[in-house]
Amino acid sequence: MDAGHHHDAGLDQDLDAFQRCVAALFHDLAASASAGEGLLSLGWVRKLLDTFLVCQEEFRVVLFNHRAAVGRPPLDRMIADFFERAVKALDVCNAIRDGIEQLRQWRKQLEIVLVALADPRKQRRGALGEGQLRRARKALTDLTLLMLDEKDAAGSVLSHRNRSFGRSSGSSSRDPHHHRRSSGGHFRSLSWSVSRSWSAARQLQAIGNNLATPRGHEVVATGGLVVAVFTMSSVLLFVMWALVAAIPCQDRGLGIHFSIPRSYPWAAPILSLHERIVEESKKKERKNSSGLLKEIHQMEKCAHHLTELMDAIQFPMMEEKEAEVRQEVEELGRVCEFMDGGLDPLERQVREVFHRIVRSRTEGLDCLSRYLE
Numbered sequence: 001m002d003a004g005h006h007h008d009a010g011l012d013q014d015l016d017a018f019q020r021c022v023a024a025l026f027h028d029l030a031a032s033a034s035a036g037e038g039l040l041s042l043g044w045v046r047k048l049l050d051t052f053l054v055c056q057e058e059f060r061v062v063l064f065n066h067r068a069a070v071g072r073p074p075l076d077r078m079i080a081d082f083f084e085r086a087v088k089a090l091d092v093c094n095a096i097r098d099g100i101e102q103l104r105q106w107r108k109q110l111e112i113v114l115v116a117l118a119d120p121r122k123q124r125r126g127a128l129g130e131g132q133l134r135r136a137r138k139a140l141t142d143l144t145l146l147m148l149d150e151k152d153a154a155g156s157v158l159s160h161r162n163r164s165f166g167r168s169s170g171s172s173s174r175d176p177h178h179h180r181r182s183s184g185g186h187f188r189s190l191s192w193s194v195s196r197s198w199s200a201a202r203q204l205q206a207i208g209n210n211l212a213t214p215r216g217h218e219v220v221a222t223g224g225l226v227v228a229v230f231t232m233s234s235v236l237l238f239v240m241w242a243l244v245a246a247i248p249c250q251d252r253g254l255g256i257h258f259s260i261p262r263s264y265p266w267a268a269p270i271l272s273l274h275e276r277i278v279e280e281s282k283k284k285e286r287k288n289s290s291g292l293l294k295e296i297h298q299m300e301k302c303a304h305h306l307t308e309l310m311d312a313i314q315f316p317m318m319e320e321k322e323a324e325v326r327q328e329v330e331e332l333g334r335v336c337e338f339m340d341g342g343l344d345p346l347e348r349q350v351r352e353v354f355h356r357i358v359r360s361r362t363e364g365l366d367c368l369s370r371y372l373e
Contacts, residue, residue: 010065011066011223011224011225014061014065015228017058019231019264020265021054021055021058022055022231022235022265022266023265025054026269026270029044029048029269029273030272030273032044032047033276038294039276039280040242040277041294041338042339042343042346043342044294045242045293045346046345046346048243049353050349052235052236052353053352053356055235056360059231059232060360063079063225063228066223069222069223070225070367071367074221074226075225075229078226079364082229082233083364085207085237086360086361089207089236089240091198091203092240092244092249093350093351093353093354093357094354095200095249098249099248100343100347102248103248104343105146106143106146106147106299107336107339110143110332110335112135112136112139113136113139113143113303114329114332114333114336116133117132117133117136117326128325140303140306140307147300199253200244200249200251200252201244201255202253204237204244204253204256207240208256211230211233211234213260213261214226214227214230231264234260235270237256237258238274241256241274242273242277245277245291246293247291248296249291252291254277254278258270277292280292285297295338295339295342298331299332299335302331302332302335303332305328306328306332313325
């Protein structure tokens, strides 16, 4: 009896600590979205992934500390369901990785603009010439076409390049199960590839399917562990949803409803962030954007203003017009600096999320199999 009592007390403490940890992390994430880097900036998205990694590790520790309960029904089924959601999240990670590569391609077009409109006075006396403006205008046109064709590009060029993190295309083709895994429909690619018919919106729906608040008898039967599983499932869904909202990827869609009772300490910040991101997506200037990332919006705005300025320029150029062009080029340069410093670390974090999900799932399934033998 005493041993059972101490075990229950330890479980309660671990569950309470996990809930408070998740709540603190998301309160901090919500606060950082209102100050400093701002909501959906590269810095904020990286902080979002850090938050997920900490939550994932704390969840793993809870399950490990109470692994004897993991193999007992109904918890075994619930944990297996969670791991199925995690598998679906791997495809989202791959799609986001390709979206980051797309941002790099856009960044290359911006570099052409910056080089074309480099201040000639730093090298010799003189104003911007027609040739410089034509070259910059062409690069901006190419950038606009790339961004407009984002969905088609994601379904063709990028999908051929898509593969599991750390796995070469050659090794994928040698896998005897590769064809079966990649040809089983929208949700069965299991991170091996993202087909042309793959849909981020439908994948998010698949992750969120049947994600319901634990009922009273389930909480009692699992000693409360089912609450931890529901918490981590909700965190997984929100993080994948926010990534899809921010980064260009195939068939983006934000129509996911989060049904989370506000009695959970982490519910308020997650629901608040969800509402703010949805409101951002409804803004007139963001409705047709390929991604809600702050730097994408800045890029689009600078490119639009520069294009309008160059369309209105007549030669000989007035000094005022050249000053306006210079100002926009400086702003564009700042956007490029943010992207240069943020895209590589962001990709590394997405890669880490991918591998952490794989490792946690492997450990969890091993644990389940041992108790089911």
